[in-house]
Amino acid sequence: MVLVILEEQNGRIKKSAIEAAGFASKLAQLSGMKVCGLCLGRTINVNELTGLGLDQIVQIEHADYLDSSQWISIVAQAKEQLGSKFIVLSNNSLGKSISGGLSVHLKMGLISNVVNFKSQEGVLQFQKSVFSGKASAWYAFSDLNGIIALMPNGFGIHKFDEKPIDSKVLDLKIPEPKIKLLDRKLIQGKTPLTEAEIVVSAGRGLKDPSNWYMVEELADILHATTACSRPVADAGWRPHHEHVGQTGVAIRPNVYIALGISGAIQHLAGVNNSKKIFVINKDPEAPFFKAADFGVCGDLFEILPKLNEALRKSKMN
Ligand SMILES: Cc1cc2nc3c(=O)[nH]c(=O)nc-3n(C[C@H](O)[C@H](O)[C@H](O)COP(=O)(O)OP(=O)(O)OC[C@H]3O[C@@H](n4cnc5c(N)ncnc54)[C@H](O)[C@@H]3O)c2cc1C
Known part of the structure; x- marks a missing residue:
């Protein structure tokens, strides 16, 4: 059995x-x-x-x-x-x-x-x-x-x-708990990172947390879950449960989209098992390009709004 x-x-x-x-x-x-x-x-x-x-x-x-x-x-x-x-x-x-x-x-x-x-x-x-x-x-x-x-x-x-x-019915006895749950806050509306099919992730290349709306827009269009690099979570731009990598959550989605993330080895450790990796970075030498299946070298502040618009239009057609 x-x-x-x-x-x-x-x-x-x-x-x-x-x-x-x-x-x-x-x-x-x-x-x-x-x-x-x-x-x-x-x-x-x-x-x-x-x-x-x-x-x-x-x-x-x-x-x-x-x-x-x-x-x-x-x-x-x-x-x-x-x-x-x-x-x-x-x-x-x-x-x-x-x-x-x-x-x-x-x-x-x-x-x-x-x-x-x-x-x-x-x-x-x-x-x-x-x-x-x-x-x-x-x-x-x-x-x-x-x-x-x-x-x-x-x-x-x-x-x-x-x-x-x-x-089947078994005679299973539930023992007394050793610890108690005091409080639990559920994050509504999003597939947990470890279960997500598509993850849209961003790093310090976003420059400021006020620019995150572009990342969320792309995630909304693709029904994806958002993630981030560690410095972004450390800086308080994003919540810590979104931080992926060696010291964060290890994920394996079908598609991982990395925006303005350098692709340091500690970041890759948590995401390089993704089935397909798509990277936008303005630095042609960024290590993430070596791990990527698809890469666009350019300024994400120019590319992302156009990508979002094109995807939204293609969904309407
Ligand atoms: C023990 C240890 C554990 C760690 N664990 C983790 C971990 O779990 N996860 C993690 O992520 N990191 C981890 N780190 C940190 C890691 O080494 C890197 O410092 C971090 O991943 C870098 O984050 P980043 O790519 O967002 O930032 P940066 O390294 O600053 O990279 C920003 C990138 O954005 C690009 N960029 C900038 N502007 C634009 C633009 N306009 N358009 C397009 N691209 C742009 C740049 O070319 C650059 O490649 C760990 C480090 C240590 C020492």
């Missing part, structure tokens, strides 16, 4: 969980196992889950915040009761906070930031992104079981033939 953690948000399964379900189902297909999804939080409509390759689903309705010790306990109980050999989860903020603890608690090996897998001479091998995405390496578990934490947007979304999903 492969156990996959299905994280939900407002009763909808997260994109990172759909990706994890696809990985778990492909792994199960290859190793002749079944797949069980585990969802803690609001109940997900099972119809939403068909086509993800799942055989079973365990849902635990829980309205309150669950801390990492509670998650670890529940996943461990589910693993024991189902006799799962593999646990698959996304290496997003929940995955990062529980996968290490799970590995210690269950005495199972953990491979994190996995982007793919294969079977070679009967051995399951997992490809992992290393050195901030600059290289990749293949690993195998010493035992025939393990925990696989997927790099978000690494394996991609995979669809399967629809099949009935068996709702």
Whole structure:
């Protein structure tokens, strides 16, 4: 059995969980196992889950915040009761906070930031992104079981033939929390950076926070999420949760648009796994051009308004 953690948000399964379900189902297909999804939080409509390759689903309705010790306990109980050999989860903020603890608690090996897998001479091998995405390496578990934490947007979304999903009930006890959530402020209306398909990001080349309206305009037209370089967040031009890079959020969108960002190695560490990178910079020597798929060398104060206008017109036609 492969156990996959299905994280939900407002009763909808997260994109990172759909990706994890696809990985778990492909792994199960290859190793002749079944797949069980585990969802803690609001109940997900099972119809939403068909086509993800799942055989079973365990849902635990829980309205309150669950801390990492509670998650670890529940996943461990589910693993024991189902006799799962593999646990698959996304290496997003929940995955990062529980996968290490799970590995210690269950005495199972953990491979994190996995982007793919294969079977070679009967051995399951997992490809992992290393050195901030600059290289990749293949690993195998010493035992025939393990925990696989997927790099978000690494394996991609995979669809399967629809099949009935068996709702399973387990005897899972939720322990007392070790910490309490005191306050939570949700940023409305935007896809979180780690889930975004398109990210429009800007750096010090914007000169002043009052110029950010151009960045937001482009993001609005493309239904993108906005991001920024670290100095911009440090200067208070943009909130810190938008800062991407080695010390900020690591992202892997389909399209990353960098406006007036030099492309320092610490910035690239968080964005160079993007599928396509588009750069506007006035300095032909800017390091970002080496990492870019498309680049425009010029003044963004001239280019951006024209780009926004052209995109808006093309959307109206
Ligand atoms: C330990 C450590 C960790 C770090 N972590 C991070 C991190 O996580 N994320 C991060 O971003 N940085 C990080 N940094 C900082 C990083 O080294 C760079 O200093 C930073 O990324 C530069 O930000 P920037 O490109 O916005 O600014 P700048 O380096 O000032 O670059 C501005 C760019 O805008 C271009 N430009 C200027 N005007 C225009 C115009 N009119 N039109 C077009 N282009 C224009 C310039 O040619 C230039 O390339 C870290 C540094 C250290 C030491």
